[in-house]
Amino acid sequence: xxxxxxxxxxxWLPDQxxxxxxxxQLTAAILATGLPLGVLLALGVASPAKPIxxxxxxxxxxxxxxxxxxxxxxxxxxxxxxDVLIPAFACGVIAFGLAMGAYTSExxxxxxxxxxxxxxxxxxxxxxxxxxxxxxxTLPQALRIATPALMGWAILFFQAxxxxxxxxxxxxxxxxxxxxxxxxxxxxxFALAGTLYASISxxxxxxxxxxxxxxxxxxxxxxxxxxxxxxxxxxxxxxEG
Amino acid sequence: xxxxxxxxxxxxxxxxxxxxxxxxxxxVRLQDVSKSFGDHHVVREVSLDLRAHEVVSIIGPSGxxxxxxxxxxxxxxxxxxxxxxxxxxxxxxxxxxxxxxSRKELTELRRAIGMVFQxxxxxxxxxxxxxxxxxxxxxxGRSRAEAEQRGMELLERMGLADKAGQMPGxxxxxxxxxxxxxxxxxxxxxxxxxxxxxxxxxxxxxxxxLAVMRSLAEGGMTMVVVTHEMxxxxxxxxxxxxxxxxxxxxxxxxxxxxxxxxxxxxQRFLSAVMDR
Ligand SMILES: Nc1ncnc2c1ncn2[C@@H]1O[C@H](COP(=O)(O)OP(=O)(O)OP(=O)(O)O)[C@@H](O)[C@H]1O
Ligand SMILES: [Mg+2]
Numbered sequence: 001x002x003x004x005x006x007x008x009x010x011x012w013l014p015d016q017x018x019x020x021x022x023x024x025q026l027t028a029a030i031l032a033t034g035l036p037l038g039v040l041l042a043l044g045v046a047s048p049a050k051p052i053x054x055x056x057x058x059x060x061x062x063x064x065x066x067x068x069x070x071x072x073x074x075x076x077x078x079x080x081x082x083d084v085l086i087p088a089f090a091c092g093v094i095a096f097g098l099a100m101g102a103y104t105s106e107x108x109x110x111x112x113x114x115x116x117x118x119x120x121x122x123x124x125x126x127x128x129x130x131x132x133x134x135x136x137x138t139l140p141q142a143l144r145i146a147t148p149a150l151m152g153w154a155i156l157f158f159q160a161x162x163x164x165x166x167x168x169x170x171x172x173x174x175x176x177x178x179x180x181x182x183x184x185x186x187x188x189x190f191a192l193a194g195t196l197y198a199s200i201s202x203x204x205x206x207x208x209x210x211x212x213x214x215x216x217x218x219x220x221x222x223x224x225x226x227x228x229x230x231x232x233x234x235x236x237x238x239x240e241g
Numbered sequence: 242x243x244x245x246x247x248x249x250x251x252x253x254x255x256x257x258x259x260x261x262x263x264x265x266x267x268x269v270r271l272q273d274v275s276k277s278f279g280d281h282h283v284v285r286e287v288s289l290d291l292r293a294h295e296v297v298s299i300i301g302p303s304g305x306x307x308x309x310x311x312x313x314x315x316x317x318x319x320x321x322x323x324x325x326x327x328x329x330x331x332x333x334x335x336x337x338x339x340x341x342x343s344r345k346e347l348t349e350l351r352r353a354i355g356m357v358f359q360x361x362x363x364x365x366x367x368x369x370x371x372x373x374x375x376x377x378x379x380x381x382g383r384s385r386a387e388a389e390q391r392g393m394e395l396l397e398r399m400g401l402a403d404k405a406g407q408m409p410g411x412x413x414x415x416x417x418x419x420x421x422x423x424x425x426x427x428x429x430x431x432x433x434x435x436x437x438x439x440x441x442x443x444x445x446x447x448x449x450x451l452a453v454m455r456s457l458a459e460g461g462m463t464m465v466v467v468t469h470e471m472x473x474x475x476x477x478x479x480x481x482x483x484x485x486x487x488x489x490x491x492x493x494x495x496x497x498x499x500x501x502x503x504x505x506x507x508q509r510f511l512s513a514v515m516d517r
């Protein structure tokens with residue numbers, strides 16, 4: 001085989017960008033499933049009701065102890081065996097969403113702990129219900145504390161979606177694999193895919209470390225009210241009318 | 242219940258007048274309240290009557306159980322035994338199997354009683370104004386506009402109108418504590434609890450807060466104040482309660498307690514704090 005690694009890149013790029021778009025969608029769906037699950041599992045593990053606590057612990061331990069790839073194959077091949085037929089994309093979301101929920105539950109648990117009993121008591125003392133105290137006082141502060149770690153997990157799971165090529169989701173790796181098998185230039189195809197993954201992961205990691213630094217500097221001090229920072233954008237002006 | 246201004250004595254006296262017909266029932270009555278954590282008996286059978294417009298100071302050495310007693314009043318610490326009555330009615334008697342009273346009664350109790358903590362405990366992720374409006378909207382069901390109007394009234398009284406849009410972290414300690422007082426007052430509580438509200442402040446900033454508390458007391462607010470500020474206890478309160486080792490060892494008018502303490506334990510405590 002002759003020719004530079006990138007000799008076919010221009011030709012492949014449009015299809016790979018389509019694949020990348022699917023990867024991003026998959027990641028978004030995994031986040032939309034995994035993060036709420038992580039919050040629920042964190043609450044479940046801290047629940048005073050024993051059955052809930054044990055159920056949550058089992059999910060967390062299994063989710064963290066079993067490789068996400070094994071869960072993926074279990075869902076994809078296992079569910080049809082019991083006559084549950086769902087699209088491959090959904091299998092990816094279920095398997096990785098579960099894994100993400102298990103991993104991030106630890107992050108949320110630590111963040112809830114960091115917000116602390118004192119804030120909860122202040123909310124109690126003004127008469128907020130438990131749900132309102134959680135919704136308006138604990139959760140927003142915990143999310144802020146947890147954001148850098150959660151973004152770290154999001155980047156890892158974005159990369160892990162490449163495993164979905166084994167279950168024929170038309171994401172980036174699947175596209176690259178198909179291009180490679182047609183041309184037998186696997187090196188070139190996978191190198192382009194790797195470059196595309198990195199073009200998202202590296203800036204995202206950089207953003208995480210910047211956000212971490214900024215949160216460290218701010219400490220417990222002034223906190224912006226807008227949620228824009230959650231998306232990693234500029235910190236807005238701290239005051240608001 | 243009608244809205245009442247803090248300095249509005251006549252409106253404030255209406256419920257008290259009704260109560261006096263029923264034998265002058267105190268607003269809050271603690272009967273034999275005890276609290277233990279495991280084997281550790283932190284509060285031992287303390288009884289206390291709090292009448293409308295009365296200011297009670299609780300003093301005593303560190304670890305005496307003052308904070309715990311105060312927190313029993315609004316059930317931040319549910320008492321292990323004994324009862325808390327609000328307007329002559331025992332409240333939060335029924336408990337679930339975790340020892341927690343019903344949500345409805347707890348909310349009723351906490352709507353009637355505001356609390357100010359040593360560490361301010363403002364919500365750091367919300368602006369000063371949002372700290373004041375959130376509980377009004379969620380607990381009292383006020384509209385945002387009503388809540389902001391009431392919030393601004395209180396901020397103006399605290400001399401903090403210009404801080405409405407600030408994050409609490411940008412305010413000085415004294416300002417934060419006054420915001421915390423405002424956060425309790427916007428709820429139009431019948432009773433205010435203060436747990437060493439000036440202990441984490443420099444004397445100068447503490448003075449701002451004490452001034453606010455004095456004017457509240459003069460306006461007729463019913464208050465229970467745990468404090469190490471002996472001047473405040475002596476000058477502002479109607480009744481001083483001395484606690485040691487979880488028990489109330491003496492109580493009376495400030496002149497009695499500071500002028501002629503009856504027990505040796507009180508004398509020892511007072512001479513220690515007065516000599517400082
Ligand atoms: N949640 C808790 N669990 C276990 N022990 C507690 C708890 N809260 C308070 N205590 C103990 O109860 C005792 C009294 O505490 P409390 O805070 O009521 O004292 P205090 O009179 O307010 O003291 P200080 O003047 O130092 O604030 C202390 O020995 C404390 O360690
Ligand atoms: Mg205390």
